[in-house]
Amino acid sequence: MSRKTLEELKTLSEKEQDKRGWRWWENTPEKLGKLEQAFAIGCTDKEACGFAGISEDQLYYYEKKSEDFTSRKAFLKDTVVLKARQTVAKRVDESYSNAMDYLKRVRRKEFGDNVDVTTKTKELGAKLEKVVADILSK
Numbered sequence: 001m002s003r004k005t006l007e008e009l010k011t012l013s014e015k016e017q018d019k020r021g022w023r024w025w026e027n028t029p030e031k032l033g034k035l036e037q038a039f040a041i042g043c044t045d046k047e048a049c050g051f052a053g054i055s056e057d058q059l060y061y062y063e064k065k066s067e068d069f070t071s072r073k074a075f076l077k078d079t080v081v082l083k084a085r086q087t088v089a090k091r092v093d094e095s096y097s098n099a100m101d102y103l104k105r106v107r108r109k110e111f112g113d114n115v116d117v118t119t120k121t122k123e124l125g126a127k128l129e130k131v132v133a134d135i136l137s138k
Helices: 002-010 015-019 030-040 045-052 055-064 067-091 096-106 121-137
Strands: none
Touching: 002 067, 030 045, 030 067, 055 067, 067 096
């Protein structure tokens, strides 16, 4: 939300706020339902606002007014992840590759394809200098 809009809003009367649509949730509660519907399928703020027919500034203003909605929005956005986990858990026994794909993502250290190679810089530098010196001396 832009600072100009917030500062401007602080000086507006409730009647003026209504004219500008800042109190949309009181006049059109179905927009709140549309926001919740969009967040439940993992939409971004911008996408949800477009679906509900409000601006992002209006959403952020409402979030400032309603802390309950902010936590509900976070919960709704996590719903998609929970559903995906449930699907993975149900289907993991269908094939070995499904199970391994899941384990590779969740337990990278144990089942991942990537090997973590770390070295101590000073030791590597000393060994590298020795190898280069040996090559140059030949």
